[in-house]
Amino acid sequence: MLKTMMRRASKVATVAAAGLLAMSVQAADPIRIGSFLSVTGPASFLGDPELKTLEMYVDKINEDGGVIGRPLELVHYDDAGNASNARNFASRLIRSDRVDIIVGGSTTGATMAAVPMVEQAKIPFISLAGAVVITTPVKKWVFKTPQSDRMAAERVLADMKSRGLTKIGLISGTGGFGSSGREQTLAVAKEMGIEILADETYSGSDTDMTAQLTSIRSNKDVQAILNFGFGQGPAIVTRNYAQLGIKRPFYQSHGVASDGFLELAGSSAEGLRLPASPLLVPDSLPDSDPQKAVVQAYKSDYEARWNAKVSTFGAYAYDGLMLAVAAIEKAGSTDKAAVRDALESIQGHVGVTGTFNMSPDDHNGLTADSFRILEVHNGGWKLVN
Amino acid sequence: MAQLANFRLKGLLLLAIVVFALPLFISNPFHYGLATQIALIAGAVVGLNLLVGFAGQISLGHAGFFGLGAYFSGIMTSNYGWSAVPALLVGAVGVGLIAWVVGRPILRLKGHYLSMATLAVGFIIAIILNNERALTGGPDGMPVPSFDVFGWELSPFNQYSLLGVEISGDLAWYLFAGVVLLVAVWLAQNLIDSPIGRALRSVHGSEVAASVVGVDTAKYKSLVFVISAIYASVMGALYGHFQGFITPSVASFDFSILLITMVVLGGMGSTIGVIIGAVVLELLPQVLADFQEMEMVLFGLILMLTMIFMPKGLLPTAAGFWAKRRAQTAGGKA
Incomplete structure (x- = not known):
């Protein structure tokens, strides 16, 4: 009995050893891409499409x-x-899994918690979170793909100005997204010479915002109203706006640029404008737009593979992965310093979110x-020129 | 009595051996980081156990005190240029005062009402941390400078030499956190075996009987509430400095529940037991992370099975099993 087992064991060992040898000859060492995302929990609407996108394109790239x-x-x-989980997992990715590059960090908190670790370990990190603080001031090893809320504010206020609206009312959520957006809007408005005559807030769990809106409406000088918020709050604001x-x-804001928002807000959303990723209107983009092909391909690939609506958050992960791949190709190796330098020098990289032009002073690479600018028209999105 | 002191020392000695022997078995800096975090959280749990396990009072808002300590130290060191040690101490005194002020009226409540009130305190603290953006950075959190003692900085990213031996910052932090935990346990065990500790246990047994024999129950209850809040505050401050970045989730309801679960799982009233509870609940998510989607299911299953088959908690059940075995063998011999 013992003898048979021994014999079998040695057989297995031989086969395994032979297999290992063959493998080391055939396949080169994989490039390890680390990621920590908020796939569950309150930010799962960010992490879930991000993970799906990463999984899908890693498979696709490997097939090619x-x-x-x-x-x-x-x-x-x-x-x-x-955030403390994010820090632990960043530590695990760097020190235990020894990844070559990190693409992840769905929320600003998660990203910022990992930043000290990343900077110290000198590993390139592409964040998928929005806030300005991630790349301002510039951190040597940290990059990010989404536009900042500051750019959204700039874009909206520029559009208002072009319509001759210079006195506005602001209403914002008190969550991380809304309060950061409010701060940026106040700062940008000052620079652009736009007056903010009313400044109201609501909490994420509020179910009625008519009081705040009535207060803004009563100010006759307010020419337009901007809502910076996230989740169901902005949908309620939109409904109240129509009811009043x-x-x-x-x-x-871009925080509600999704088809889910249109469903929640229904016909009350008609006519409102917001800044958004071209991903919402891939087919209305002019053919001269270099992003058109990329956006259409991402949308159809994602929807075919997962049988679910594409989301702008997933696109951040797409851009993050593609930037990482482009940088590794440019560097010709996975040497961390070389990849970082390559990332910093990427110019004219066409992604889904925008065209990235990185520089030592700009680790986001996007402009406003x-x-x-999209307008809700007949229950769908319409591109405004 | 001598036996009691003996037992007390045995627990502490055992813990010391585990803490100092661990570096012989692990060398990965990630593991040191995890161990440091566990030691700091275990310290807060030891403090909470004084309230829950010995005085029999429930606090569902303990993360609030933990978060307050972390944020006070973080804000003072980063915005006002304080050194970490005075920030930690002043924060602890401040949190103690807050606990005393809210504890006096709250601890008159019993059972569910008491849990509700502590829950509310925790929520209020979390809401303040979320909304005072100018000070706390709001929901996005804030960076915290590294811990420093008289200009000497303790950072997980530096190299140190201890008694002529080069050690990494991670190991240095781990040893520091280990010593802090040992001191926390030593203080707690001394408190438990003091007249205060006996008074607390009498409150746990029967509040009416305790007051009849002359124990000032209100005084002792608020005293232990303050002590456990100070434990949480100190550990929170150290945790913040170690992490380097904190968000309001350190003061969240979820974290309060996690702390209570550590006490219950490890074994209420057993100082070493609750440390085991902290170790298990912090390690499990890391171990189960490899199972991806099954993580939460397995986590829940393990907790459920433990509660069904070991309702007294891990350590007391194991100790009871052991004592039974010993009694059986002793009986067999006789």
Whole structure:
């Protein structure tokens, strides 16, 4: 009995050893891409499409022969939207899994919690979170793909100005997104010479905002109203806006630029404008737009693979992964310093969110123009020129 | 009595051996980081156990005190140029005062009402941390400078030499957190075996009987509430400095529940037991992270099975099993 087992064991060992040898000859070491995302928890609407996008494109790239002749390997953890988890997983990715580059960090909190670790370990990190603080001031090893809320404010206020609206009312949520957006809007408005005559807030769990809107409406000088918020709050603001019969132009932020918002707000959303990713209107983009092909391809690939609506958040992960791949190709290796330098020098990289022009002073690489202004028209999105 | 002191020392000695022997078995800086975090949270749990396990009072808002300590130290060191040690101490005194002020009226409540009131305190603290953007950075959190003692900085990213041996910053932080935990346990065990500790246990047993024999129950209850809040505040401050970045989730309801769960799972009233509870609940998510989607299911299953088959908590059940075995063998011999 023992003898048979021994014999079998040695057989297995021989086969395994032979297999290992063969493998080391055949396949090159994979390039390890680390990721920590908020796949569950309150920020799962960010992390879930991001993870799906990463998984799908890592598979796709591997089918096409990988990058610099090496396959990609995705190592990912779910931080559940908790910043200390994010820090732990970043530590695990860097020190235990020894990844070559990190693409992740769904929320600003998760990203910022990992930044000290990343900077110290000197590993390139592409964040998928929005706030300005991530790349301002510039951190040597940290990059990000989404536009900042400051750019959204710039884009909206520029559009207002072009319509001759210079006195506006602001209403914002008190969550992270809304309060940061409010701060940026106040700062940008000052620079652009736009007066903010009313400044109201609501909390994420409020179910009625007529009081705040009535207060803004009573100020006859307010020419337009902007709402900076996230989740269901902005949909309620939109419904209240219609119920109160306010006729002044209404703007929302990019935080609600999704088809889900249209469903929640229904017909009350008609006529409102917001800054958004071209991903919402891939087919209305002019053929001369270099992003058109990329946006259409991402949308159809994602929807075919997951049988779910594409989301702008997933696109941040797409851009992050493609930037990482482009940088590794440019560097010709996975040497961390070389990849970082390559990332910093990327110019004219066409992504879904926008065209990236990185520089030592700009680790985001996007401008406010990458936002398209959309108007809700007949229950769908219409591109405004 | 001598036996009691003996037992007390044994627990502490065992813990010291585990803490100082651990670096012989792990060398990955990620593991040190995890161990440091566990030691700091375990310290807060030891403090909470004084309130829950010995005085029999429930606090569902303990993360609030933990978060207050972390934020006070973070804000003072980063915005006002304080050194970490005075920030930690002043924060602890401040949190103690807050606990005393809210504890006096709250601890008159019993059962569910008491839990509700502590829950509310925790929520109020979390809401303040979320909304005072100018000070706390709001929901996006704030960076915290590294811990420093008289200009000497303790950062997980530096190199140190200890008694001529080069050690990494991660190991240095781990040893520091280990010593802090040992001191926390030593203080707690001394408190438990003092007249105060006996008074607390009498409150746990029967508040009416305790007051009849002359124990000032209100005084002792608020005293232990303040002590456990100070424990949480100190550990929170150290946790913040270690992490380097904090968000309001350190003061969240979820974290309060996690702390209470550590006490219950490890074994209420057993100082070493609750540390085991902290270790298990902090390690499990890391171990289960490899199972991806199954993580939460397995986590829930393990907790449920433990509660069904070991309702007294891990350590007391194991100790009871052991004592039974010993009694059986002793009986067999006789």
